[in-house]
Amino acid sequence: MSAQPDLLYSEEEEALRAAVRDLLTDHCDPAGVIARTESDTPHDLPLWKTLADSMGLAGLLVPESLGGQGATHREAAVVLEELGRAVAPVPYLTSAVVATEALLACGADDLLTELASATTVAALAVGLHVSPEGAVPHVRLENGALRGELTGIADAAVADVLLVPADDGGLYAVRTADAAVTVTPQVSLDLTRSVARVRLDGAAGPRLGDAGPAVRRALRSGAGLLASEQLGLADWLLTETVRYLKERKQFNRQVGGFQALKHRLARLWLEVAGLRAAARNAADALVTGADTDVAVAVAQAYAAHVAVRAAEEALQLHGGIGMTWEHPVHLYLKRAKADSIAYGTPGAHREALAEAVDLRAP
């Protein structure tokens, strides 16, 4: 802990942010996202292809030698801030971060090349709620074929490849095109990152490596970078609520001039500023490897409350319009609430922290 983490954004990171934001402004407006949630294709694969083709985001964490960008978690975090701001329904976190980390841990170069080119979307077949230290459900390996059911798998509905932990301790790559694989969407709280049930009836696929360390690494990166998505959600919610309260007039004055509301927004701003520091710290620690477990646990123990509260405050302060299906604030509330469970609840991360910093339970 001698070296200070770099908690700022570099010029390159700001340029990446601007490019992603421009693209999302053009291709991912709130009305479009709401309409898509009720269509047959809640995931926006055309947008995903655009992000991948024009900016190489699908392979941001993949080494250049495998066709990726060879960037770091710091850049991925900036992308997630922007995707969070837009509640973009694309499999970036699940495929380009979590599944990619598992594949990197296994040295699965061929699949990494496929992912980097965005011809393939992958999902780690571990329930979205599982924390980096949590118990990982698995399927059975019987005579070389995989059998069993896994639930709560985020973005499985658009995955071409599932990375499946089996009871022999291995991590297997299974193609969803395989007739022995059934993916059934579950009706999900989060309309823009739905989960699905995966059923394997004798599916076959290569063993990529040991599931234990690969899954842990994937979930830890997922948890650490999720904080940046949560920051993006909270930042949009605060900005949009402040904008609305300057515009909305009641009692012959701007609603944002009432001190009761000003103080609530000022407190929220303070929490968002804290989340920014914690999220940058987690992203930087994932790059440097210094103090990573503590940095990730701190960010995740803090972020959920901020993102959820930002959404709840936004809804309340928008008044009746915030309660309508038409206004996008519900997309953010649903994402923020689901994110508070994703990769471990704040309580699970506090528990991990209790061990890591020697503040043990009674």
Added chain:
Amino acid sequence: MTDAAHLRRRTEELLAAHPPATTDRLDFLRARFDAGLAWVHFPQGLGGLGVPRSLQAVVDAELAAAGAPDNDPRRIGIGLGMAAPTILQYGTEEQKSRLLRPLWTGEEVWCQLFSEPGAGSDLAALGTRAVRDGEDWVVNGQKVWTSSAHLARWAILIARTDPDLPKHKGITYFLCDMTDPGVEVRPLRQITGEAEFNEVFLTDVRIPDAMRLGEVGDGWRVAQTTLNNERVAIGGTAVPREGGMIGKIAATWRERPDLRTHDLHQRLLGLWVEAEVARLTGVRLRQQLVAGQPGPEGAGMKLNFARLNQEISGLEVELLGEQGLLYDDWTMRRPELVDFTGRDAGYRYLRSKGNSIEGGTSEVLLNIVAERVLGLPAEPRTDKDVAWKDLAR
């Protein structure tokens, strides 16, 4: 030669000419000031060399390594943090050359005569009067919450010089000699039992016009320099992980397994996370300052600091159980320093109640964040165009 190398060489020359081991402490500090190594961003001749403030670290590191004495900055924080930057910005050449050297060496302690019983959050409503009499001003009034007044040689003072103008416009800033016979300092005992602060009664105190800082009627603007520096001083110091109060309760938790309950554990972990996030926010703020992109986070640092101190110390008293029923010492004392970690949890609990009041209440700071950072509408100002003498009081 780079600035850093130049500073290192000058520091070595200072150390060679005045070896700390054999030099009187004050002599060393005066020599350091005269060498321009006191605050390097100040101008030459006033304890500095006119180089960037960030280079002070180069000098401090060299001097610390050589075991040189320092000027005990915590004891003279008001002088260093508030009076000095204001005198530097608005002072005459005579004021700067007379006052800054003994201020920096600590030979002359400074205090701040701003708040009044009738002017707290609404400081600009202050009523202490200064009336011109020949070459002097004659000052009458009462100030309060003045730390170090009983030790101070000088005070920064704001007083009303024109009650017929609206409140912000009729204020003038003075440098007040605390040895004037009209200055009476009385200790103000607090809920902790001790008297960190004073009440200061000013009765026909004579201040020469040469000790006015800035123009007549411009005191509010001058005071902004002082107040901005105060908030930086209160919320902006660097701390390591578990620095401050969270470190005390964490140590108790580790040493006393018998006190642990599940409820206390959850609350402790929650506050530990918040304290760590507040610390990281401060780290980020300083990185922004160093990179020349000051962020608005500074406005919120003191809000965090106040709330966390109060919640953590409150939890600590509860954690201690039977011992939490006790208090270390109610004796009326006059401490020179506020030491949050040197006393028991009960003291921390009581003293931290002041953190959300002193240096701008949390409610006022929330207004500042809402208006200056978020751009929300300002509070209605019914007093803006009213003469001070006609305000409700």
